[in-house]
Amino acid sequence: MSDPSIRASDADREHVVTALQQHVGDGRLTLDEFSERSAAAYRSRTMGELDALTRDLPAPDPSEPATAHRSLVPALVVLAVLLLGALLAMGYPATADAMGQMMSRMCG
Template identity: 45%
Template sequence: MDGPRISTADRERALRELSQHFGNGRLTLTEFEDRSAAVTTATSLNQLAQLFIDLPVNTPGPSQIPAEPTVSPLAVVITFLTIAATALFAATGNPLSLLLVAAAVLILLIRRTR
């Protein structure tokens, strides 16, 4: 085995990186096509790293590219509160529950900005 196994996300990052190198003129069309094909069949980080060995260091290799952004915990809480308020309003018919959730969301946002 050639090191840790890679995921689909690793392959996608490597393909984006190769596209950037191609767009910057560092790879010919044939080199880009060959390396892209190799990315799709790669199974380890070492195999991916070999595809970037002759490219400039200032551009990160596939294992150094940051992961895709994740969902903010605050967004999850706000979504949960919104769903809970809607369910509470549907169950009780009391619109005050919507105001309570709006207040909770505002408090979370204010505390987050401090």
């Protein structure tokens, strides 16, 4: 990285969040750590602030092909956790039968 005081762009922030998602998928970050760091990435104003969020993580392996499926796994896990949390917060029983009924109402 060049000058850490350079202002970060939205694309820079998204790049860091994508890297953090990859590290969740690889087991280096927990969902809580990902949540904290991604929120900080979106608040970051400079490249130095963004760099600090991934400084303790290894750089991506260029020999490993990036696939759309692999980057979706952390997002799907977060979505499932949020859905379950919303159900529990509403007092809706999170049983298999209740989930099936909810999905049938949503999809059909």
